[in-house]
Amino acid sequence: MSDSEYGSAEHAVSAAGYTPADDHDLVIVIDYGAQYAQLIARRVREARVFSEIMPHTAPVDQILARKPKAIILSGGPASVYAEGAPQVDAAMFTGGVPVFGICYGFQAMANALGGEVAHTGGSEFGRTVLQVSDHGRLLAELPDRMSVWMSHGDSVVAAPKGFIALAGTDGAPVAAFENLDQQLAGVQWHPEVLHSESGQQVLERFLFDVAGCSPTWTAANIVEEQVAAIRELVGNKHVICGLSGGVDSAVAGALVQRAIGDQLTCVFVDHGLLRKGEAEQVEQDFVAATGVELKVVDASKQFLDALAGVTDPERKRKIIGAEFITSFEQAAREIVLAKSGGSGSADESVEFLVQGTLYPDVVESGGGEGAANIKSHHNVGGLPDDLQFKLIEPLRTLFKDEVRAVGEQLGLPRGMVWRHPFPGPGLAIRIVGAVDHERLAILREADAIVRAEVTAAGLDDEIWQFPVVLLADVRSVGVQGDGRTYGHPIVLRPVSSEDAMTADWSRLPYELLERISSKITNGVREVNRVVLDLTSKPPATIEWE
Structure with a gap:
């Protein structure tokens, strides 16, 4: 954080933020520019091992000074051959700390250790079939074929010397490798996302079977x-x-x-x-x-x-x-x-x-x-x-x-x-436009209807958060009581998530959506239209503002 934007450094950092005691293992996730770094850290914690994120610009000696039990290199949007692309200091692999590369981190690891990374023209995005050729320790007891989540243009075409290639796909000849003697391993896909079959098991194979972490953090x-x-x-x-x-x-x-x-x-x-x-x-x-x-x-x-x-x-x-x-x-x-x-x-x-x-x-x-x-x-x-x-x-x-x-x-x-998250700025950021008493009253009534209907339907525990948004500076023509109206639209934004870093829109029953729409347009006279936001995060955020 810069002092100019967030106040002085003394005030911008917490006086007491949680850090684990020395008797818990620490896994450091190196962020190469993808928000997935946060999701990786969360998955590590799910395995009862504490994790924190450090930027890729952090010097290796600074990273090693934290005495991590293991290091994970995250994905990122760059090509390892692009000008200015972040690289991995080879000293990362000689400090005696196990390292696991994911996506871009996998390619950067291969490149730094003498493997070959090439732009094959076989980019892969989304669900991809992985064929396992050697289970090794990283993929032990996992299926020979798995559906995994890919997001890459470059591919590793030759593993570094001393590494065993474990799996491949049509677009990635080497999609996983390991070197157990050096406690190094990596995968081309994203095991941290729920779309990857056996993803959590792959992460835990590295944490426990390769790196020797202990699951003591709760x-x-x-x-x-x-x-x-x-x-x-x-x-x-x-x-x-x-x-x-x-x-x-x-x-x-x-x-x-x-x-x-x-x-x-x-x-x-x-x-x-x-x-x-x-x-x-x-x-x-x-x-x-x-x-x-x-x-x-x-x-x-x-x-x-x-x-x-x-x-x-x-x-x-x-x-x-x-x-x-x-x-x-x-x-x-x-x-x-x-x-x-x-x-x-x-x-x-x-x-x-x-x-x-x-x-x-x-x-x-x-x-x-x-x-x-x-x-x-x-x-x-x-x-x-x-x-x-x-x-x-x-x-x-x-x-x-x-x-x-x-x-x-x-x-x-x-x-x-377990109440639904509600932003500190409150309804001010659920009113798209200026905030005043009248607009707050409109949104309060619409929001109260939504909350009551969701609770009555027994769906509170299935929805992570349900922002109700007033588009205060937008009006549309409607017909209410046989007369023309020019009212505001209300946006429904029900989402499902585990950690707020990523989210998907909640598939609510049509009957529930119909009741909500009817009660809002009948009960809140300034509103004549109710719409549903079907966008995931990313690309959108959960709140509109």
């Missing part, structure tokens, strides 16, 4: 180790947590409370951008589940005044982030006065702010060298330069499913842990 580890780290960091200082009502901030707050008890005060800022009934639900449910001290700040006028006339989504997010911090700072001053009996003693200062930032937030906000800034998240890209708090972001390196596991480990109620 949600319980995160809780135990973070509680100890937070206690040491905070000492006797007071902490505030920005509670939005979503899963992430709830779990972050509960985790910090487990560590420091009544030194924590949660601050719920009602920014006026919440869904129908949500503010009341937050006040009741979270306090009942945790017993935490909760301060409620009604800042709806402040936020709506700041957002007046703003249509650019990036400006919306940054404005909301800045207003959040302003609200927190004011709340902190009030908390200090209350805890010090009005003296405002320095000993009673609030030094830390807890946020529920997740790994996908950081990645999509350009949080790392070489990462594309897809969109700023209010709690990553919206922090001001003069932030008065040190940040505690205990979930910053976790994916959403891992956060839910931590929430269950902390004993939070299932309804809170």
